[in-house]
Structure formats: structure tokens, C-alpha cells
Amino acid sequence: MSYPRFIGKVENSTVILSEEEFHHLKVKRLKEGDFFELNDLKGNIYLCKIEKISKNELKAYPIEKIHQKEEKLKIDLYLCIPNQLSKIDDLIPFLSELGVDKLIPVICKNSAIKQKQIEKKLKKWEKIALNSIKQCKRLYPLKIEPPKQLKDINPDSDIKFLFYEKEKEKTLKQFCDKKVDSISIFIGNEGGFKEEEVLFLEKKGFIPLSLGNLILKMETAVITAVANIKFCFED
Amino acid sequence: MSYPRFIGKVENSTVILSEEEFHHLKVKRLKEGDFFELNDLKGNIYLCKIEKISKNELKAYPIEKIHQKEEKLKIDLYLCIPNQLSKIDDLIPFLSELGVDKLIPVICKNSAIKQKQIEKKLKKWEKIALNSIKQCKRLYPLKIEPPKQLKDINPDSDIKFLFYEKEKEKTLKQFCDKKVDSISIFIGNEGGFKEEEVLFLEKKGFIPLSLGNLILKMETAVITAVANIKFCFED
Structure with missing residues (x-):
């Protein structure tokens, strides 16, 4: 199973997305209960779950960290x-x-x-x-x-x-x-x-x-x- | 030295180009005395020389065949x-x-x-x-x-x-x-x-x-x- 990935950050166990990334997430038509991946650009990938999504607001939480290999070469x-x-x-x-x-x-x-x-x-x-x-x-x-x-x-x-x-x-x-x-x-x-x-x-x-x-x-x-x-x- | 290449044919030791290829040749601003390569799509590449070129007419002749390796694989x-x-x-x-x-x-x-x-x-x-x-x-x-x-x-x-x-x-x-x-x-x-x-x-x-x-x-x-x-x- 592969989930869409977005760029953002996790603060106080909550996902924070920029306006632009939130827009991308809405374009993908994700809804409550759906999962996505979050790259925090600090080397962490989180599997996240949407608790609530409306036109202007997203409530989503990281569920677990996903291990991803870095390029060696x-x-x-x-x-x-x-x-x-x-x-x-x-x-x-x-x-x-x-x-x-x-x-x-x-x-x-x-x-x-x-x-x-x-x-x-x-x-x-x-x-x-x-x-x-x-x-x-x-x-x-x-x-x-x-x-x-x-x-x-x-x-x-x-x-x-x-x-x-x-x-x-x-x-x-x-x-x-x-x-x-x-x-x-x-x-x-x-x-x-x-x-x-x-x-x-x-x-x-x-x-x-x-x-x-x-x-x-x-x-x-x-x-x-x-x-x-x-x-x-x-x- | 590398010459521009065109597609056409050689008949009676004269180069024949389609209207479109002749147009491409003019776009390259080739003039009398210039050389170009001709691929006849039958496996032959000729080095050709322009004897005369005007808005509507090209007189060009093949000078020699160029050897080109075919892809083996x-x-x-x-x-x-x-x-x-x-x-x-x-x-x-x-x-x-x-x-x-x-x-x-x-x-x-x-x-x-x-x-x-x-x-x-x-x-x-x-x-x-x-x-x-x-x-x-x-x-x-x-x-x-x-x-x-x-x-x-x-x-x-x-x-x-x-x-x-x-x-x-x-x-x-x-x-x-x-x-x-x-x-x-x-x-x-x-x-x-x-x-x-x-x-x-x-x-x-x-x-x-x-x-x-x-x-x-x-x-x-x-x-x-x-x-x-x-x-x-x-x-």
C-alpha cells in the first residue's frame, strides 16, 4: 500500500502543513480516516492519519515513523x-x-x-x-x-x-x-x-x-x- | 569537423531534397561551397557539396560516402x-x-x-x-x-x-x-x-x-x- 506524501512538520504531535501543501492534500480528495505520509525535511517520514478535514482546517496526527533508506552513493x-x-x-x-x-x-x-x-x-x-x-x-x-x-x-x-x-x-x-x-x-x-x-x-x-x-x-x-x-x- | 545532416536521395549524382528538407537547409544558412551530409535512409551517408543555392533551387553533389557504424545491439x-x-x-x-x-x-x-x-x-x-x-x-x-x-x-x-x-x-x-x-x-x-x-x-x-x-x-x-x-x- 502506498500513501500520498506531503511536506510539512510535526509539532506537539500534530501535523502542520503550509497552505500550499494543504491545498495539494485537498486536491487528492483525502478525507477523515485516510492516511498520508509526511516528510519533515529533517530526515523523518511519518505515517499520519486525518482526524478531521474541512475547507480551511486539517487535524491530523502522526501514527508512526516510517523507515526510509538514504541514498548511499x-x-x-x-x-x-x-x-x-x-x-x-x-x-x-x-x-x-x-x-x-x-x-x-x-x-x-x-x-x-x-x-x-x-x-x-x-x-x-x-x-x-x-x-x-x-x-x-x-x-x-x-x-x-x-x-x-x-x-x-x-x-x-x-x-x-x-x-x-x-x-x-x-x-x-x-x-x-x-x-x-x-x-x-x-x-x-x-x-x-x-x-x-x-x-x-x-x-x-x-x-x-x-x-x-x-x-x-x-x-x-x-x-x-x-x-x-x-x-x-x-x- | 561536423556537418549538418539532411535526409534525401542521390539520383544521377545529384542531391534531391524534399521541400521541407530544402527549407531546413536554408534555415541553416548554407551557401555555395558549403558541405552537408545526406542520409538516403538506405544505409548510405554522403558528404555533399553545394554548387548553387537560390531561394527555390539547390544544386548539390555527393563528394564521397561516409562510413558509419550501425548499432550492433x-x-x-x-x-x-x-x-x-x-x-x-x-x-x-x-x-x-x-x-x-x-x-x-x-x-x-x-x-x-x-x-x-x-x-x-x-x-x-x-x-x-x-x-x-x-x-x-x-x-x-x-x-x-x-x-x-x-x-x-x-x-x-x-x-x-x-x-x-x-x-x-x-x-x-x-x-x-x-x-x-x-x-x-x-x-x-x-x-x-x-x-x-x-x-x-x-x-x-x-x-x-x-x-x-x-x-x-x-x-x-x-x-x-x-x-x-x-x-x-x-x-
Whole structure:
């Protein structure tokens, strides 16, 4: 049995929902005696029961805590910002579902977008990320960092990969036997990387990998890379 | 160096484009002396050169044949039709880029869509598939079959997988050492499979597999499954 999930908090053994979440709950037509799940964004999931619901008021109580496993593999995605920022809007639910921990928008040589334009989108992206955790039942939303210049990134993950269309030899398969807990992935935008960017990232410890012979759009490359990383390194 | 690719044919050593493809070529602002690639949908890719181009006329000649590897792994995707058919529109470019050979829309118990509604979409889906091969540089477009009832499917691939959320033990990883040339994948829609459907598909040779602990939307499940199948079985 699976119950709808909402985001809110528990205070004095009572469920407190924002107006927006209460609206979502009403849209689902939940009624007295129905159950739902509550994520308090502090790592707790509660099974809750509705005692009373009216147009303006909800009385609901946590019945029990639900155990939920956290993702063990920590994946950070560094993504050269595409010129069409709405592509990121569309990508976030995929990243969220696939359990990516952090998205770092990176301003690369081929990004024609200014830092301010990206910063304006952050609130919207965070909202998309937050909304998607209800359906995919993550504990915490995908974190989205403010945009960074490529020269300023310095990740400390156990292993770092750069998917690069000019790399023809090295593939992810050669690394699947390694035991790692945290991974950074770097993926370019449609314009691809400049050679000096690849050299810089190699110095920072990124290993250039091929994603195969196919020509993939940025979105497909990102989803494929994340899916394969999980397949490769998860038990 | 990468040239834009168009679909057309070569007759008497001259390039012939449809009006629509000629329009696309003009949109790319190609001019006399420029090169482009031509896919004749018969397995040939030509590098072509523009001798003359005006508003209404193109004179272009093939210079040489370009060798292009065909995908070795043949992946057929059986997909329970979601109730929102536009989800398939959005999925086709991904399937195309990832080299899926054939999409078979399947009417399952949880499909509320009628066969006729699906049939009406086939032309549009084929068009989306055809358009996407120019960018991703496939030789042939994704084939899209007319919809089938689940009870009528009978694939003869080397190996057949059914991704099923109630399967918790078996995973794709356990099969990656097998040598296979053709694979059928079956994926349900948001409503999931009925148990009798799973039993029927098991009798047809489908092996139920888990896609992990995450709750994935249909689109994410499909892309992840295809990406992982390729990763698992391709060299």
C-alpha cells in the first residue's frame, strides 16, 4: 500500500502543513480516516492519519515513523549551463528521481548566459526539486548551488568524471570495480568543452570518459551518465 | 569537423531534397561551397557539396560516402501506453538518440487509451523519430509499430526483460556477462502491471528485473533501463 506524501512538520504531535501543501492534500480528495505520509525535511517520514478535514482546517496526527533508506552513493553533477535555461527546468525532475545529491550550474566558455540570469532561476529550480520529492519519495530535495565559473570549482569527491565527446578510449566500465561513496560528474553543454577547460579539469582530477559513439543531446547525456554511474557503482 | 545532416536521395549524382528538407537547409544558412551530409535512409551517408543555392533551387553533389557504424545491439522496447499520449512524443527523441531499434506501444490492463487513439498518433511519432535522426546521426529512424494488445506480443529476442517494481531480488547486473545481440525490454505505465500480466510475460520468456529502490516516473524508468541495458551489454 502506498500513501500520498506531503511536506510539512510535526509539532506537539500534530501535523502542520503550509497552505500550499494543504491545498495539494485537498486536491487528492483525502478525507477523515485516510492516511498520508509526511516528510519533515529533517530526515523523518511519518505515517499520519486525518482526524478531521474541512475547507480551511486539517487535524491530523502522526501514527508512526516510517523507515526510509538514504541514498548511499553521493552524486554531484557539474553542468555547463546551456543557453536555453528551460532545459534545466526539464532536467531537474530526472535528477531528483535518480537521486542526484547536488546540481552545480557552471559557467563555461560556451555558456552565453550571464551569472545573474542563472541566479534568477535558482528559486524556480529549487521549487521544482522540492515538488518532485513527494512523488519519487526522496528524503531530501536535490540541492542546487549558485552558479560558479569553471575555474572556481574544486570538488573533493572520491572520484571525478568528465564526459567528453573527444575522449574515445576510456569508458566508465573500466572503473566499476572501484569502491566509492561520492562521485562528481562534469558534463558540457551543446557547445562542448574547450580544450583548455578539459586540461584544467584534468588537473583538478577529473577523468575524461567517452559516453559511446552516439551523439547525445545534453539532456540525454546527463540522464544516461547518471543512470550508468548508479548502475556501475551501486550494489 | 561536423556537418549538418539532411535526409534525401542521390539520383544521377545529384542531391534531391524534399521541400521541407530544402527549407531546413536554408534555415541553416548554407551557401555555395558549403558541405552537408545526406542520409538516403538506405544505409548510405554522403558528404555533399553545394554548387548553387537560390531561394527555390539547390544544386548539390555527393563528394564521397561516409562510413558509419550501425548499432550492433538491437533493442526493442515494449511500452504499456500511458494515458497521456504526449509522454510518448517527449520520449521518442530520447529513444532515438539511445539507438533503440523498435518501439512497440502495448495496450495493457492499466491503459485507458483506445487502440484508435494510439493509431492516430503513429504518423506524428514517426515524424518525430525521423527528424531526430538528423541530429543524433543514426542511419535509420526508430521504427514504431502499430499498437498491440499485451496478449498478442511474442518477441524472439535473445533475451527479454520486464522491469517490474515488485521484483526486489533480480537485477540487470546479474546478466551483463551474457553475449546477446538482441534484447526486448518491457516497461509498464504509471498504473503498473497487473499480476496476471507479469505471469503471462514470464511465460513468454520475460525475466522480471528490479530497477532499484527509487520510484521512477515512466519516462525516467524507460531512459534509465535503455541506458543501463546498453551499458551492460555493449563492449
